[in-house]
Amino acid sequence: MRKRLEILLAGRTRDELDALESLLSSQGDIQVTSRLMINGNVDPLEGVAPLPDALVLLVGTHWEAELMALCERPAAERPPLLVVGPKGNVELIRLAMRAGARDFFSPPIDDAEIFHFLRELARNRRDDPTRAARVTAVINAKGGSGASLVAANLAHCLARQERDTVLVDLDVQFGSLPLYFNVIPDHGLVRALESADSLDALALEAYLQPHASGLALLASSPEDRFGLGEVPETRVEQLLAVLCQGHEEIVVDLPRWINGATASVLERADKVLVVMQQSVAHLHDAQRLRDILVHELGMLASRIEVVVNRYDKRNDVSLAAIEDALPGLSLQTLPNDFKRACHSINVGSPLHDIAPKAPLTRQLAALAESLEAPAAGTAQTRKRSLLGWALPGRH
Ligand SMILES: Nc1ncnc2c1ncn2[C@@H]1O[C@H](COP(=O)(O)OP(=O)(O)OP(=O)(O)O)[C@@H](O)[C@H]1O
Numbered sequence: 001m002r003k004r005l006e007i008l009l010a011g012r013t014r015d016e017l018d019a020l021e022s023l024l025s026s027q028g029d030i031q032v033t034s035r036l037m038i039n040g041n042v043d044p045l046e047g048v049a050p051l052p053d054a055l056v057l058l059v060g061t062h063w064e065a066e067l068m069a070l071c072e073r074p075a076a077e078r079p080p081l082l083v084v085g086p087k088g089n090v091e092l093i094r095l096a097m098r099a100g101a102r103d104f105f106s107p108p109i110d111d112a113e114i115f116h117f118l119r120e121l122a123r124n125r126r127d128d129p130t131r132a133a134r135v136t137a138v139i140n141a142k143g144g145s146g147a148s149l150v151a152a153n154l155a156h157c158l159a160r161q162e163r164d165t166v167l168v169d170l171d172v173q174f175g176s177l178p179l180y181f182n183v184i185p186d187h188g189l190v191r192a193l194e195s196a197d198s199l200d201a202l203a204l205e206a207y208l209q210p211h212a213s214g215l216a217l218l219a220s221s222p223e224d225r226f227g228l229g230e231v232p233e234t235r236v237e238q239l240l241a242v243l244c245q246g247h248e249e250i251v252v253d254l255p256r257w258i259n260g261a262t263a264s265v266l267e268r269a270d271k272v273l274v275v276m277q278q279s280v281a282h283l284h285d286a287q288r289l290r291d292i293l294v295h296e297l298g299m300l301a302s303r304i305e306v307v308v309n310r311y312d313k314r315n316d317v318s319l320a321a322i323e324d325a326l327p328g329l330s331l332q333t334l335p336n337d338f339k340r341a342c343h344s345i346n347v348g349s350p351l352h353d354i355a356p357k358a359p360l361t362r363q364l365a366a367l368a369e370s371l372e373a374p375a376a377g378t379a380q381t382r383k384r385s386l387l388g389w390a391l392p393g394r395h
């Protein structure tokens with residue numbers, strides 16, 4: 001059965017809200033809810049769950065605070081936005097665009113225009129990646145820091161919490177995640193990328209390798225070996241969009257090479273986990289990666305989380321030193337447990353299955369929990385101009 005479009009109208013003037021509500025309601029098949037915002041209340045979506053199919057925000061004198069509140073939400077927690085406000089305010093329009101506005105109207109509202117917006121909304125609802133899955137990208141600051149172990153066990157934790165989770169091994173050259181789950185993809189990532197432009201969520205299921213935990217793995221099969229430069233960016237975007245439609249959590253293990261393909265995942269990610277260990281060389285590469293993410297890809301620091309793996313409080317490179325070198329990024333630590341980490345990979349069983357009570361397993365579960373916390377900002381992605389930056393070190 002087709003679901004009615006649910007529209008939330010938010011504004012500060014009852015008359016304006018009523019007028020727009022009756023205009024929208026006249027369209028049938030639309031359920032409109034109005035929200036009168038009063039003085040201290042600036043986030044039009046505060047306490048709104050589940051999210052509507054679209055938010056129509058009528059802005060007035062508090063436009064800046066209201067739009068900033070929307071900017072601060074992760075893209076996946078913002079419905080499509082239409083802003084209605086006074087003509088000729090360039091700053092307002094710019095901020096509305098940053099908040100993800102698809103359109104901007106000034107009163108008097110043209111009926112035909114708003115109906116066009118609603119029709120587009122209904123048409124795109126199924127295809128809109130921002131409505132669906134949460135995307136977590138995991139990348140090493142320096143090769144061998146533990147990104148694959150983190151991605152694998154994070155995805156496993158989410159799947160165990162009954163979240164519909166897909167783990168994507170985007171390292172088409174050296175990807176090893178199938179080993180971590182003791183599975184062999186028969187026709188995996190490369191084939192899925194080849195046909196990404198014609199796949200829908202149902203067809204994509206055939207490329208996913210199921211694991212007993214409920215997790216689905218999308219990784220290269222043994223015969224798929226090609227260079228990352230050969231992965232077309234548009235195909236990765238298409239694949240991610242389709243994955244996002246059909247699932248709740250997408251965890252991507254990224255190779256340590258930023259090109260168009262990996263950048264498109266990073267730009268879409270709600271959180272990017274940068275995995276490092278405690279050494280000056282790791283710190284140097286983490287700073288370099290942070291600069292690329294923030295300055296080249298325009299990502300807000302609040303989207304980036306540093307995971308200090310194999311943490312040892314006696315190490316010369318202390319947490320305080322890491323914090324100083326990477327200001328504004330939040331840090332998490334994972335304890336060193338080489339025996340269990342190795343055993344888990346060697347037998348192809350996630351840590352929870354072999355050592356549910358181990359501190360490393362518990363900290364990984366805490367990392368999964370921490371994803372629930374809303375990011376304090378949104379990725380203001382800007383179209384990149386570079387095709388590939390290699391990070392120093394491996395790969
Ligand atoms: N917390 C940990 N304690 C001890 N050993 C760990 C820990 N995390 C990862 N390791 C070990 O570090 C090694 C590399 O980790 P992982 O398998 O995640 O590869 P990676 O960092 O993704 O490597 P690559 O850069 O090649 O993709 C593994 O052998 C693993 O056992």
Ligand SMILES: [Mg+2]
Pocket residue numbers: 147148149171253
């Ligand atoms: Mg890896």
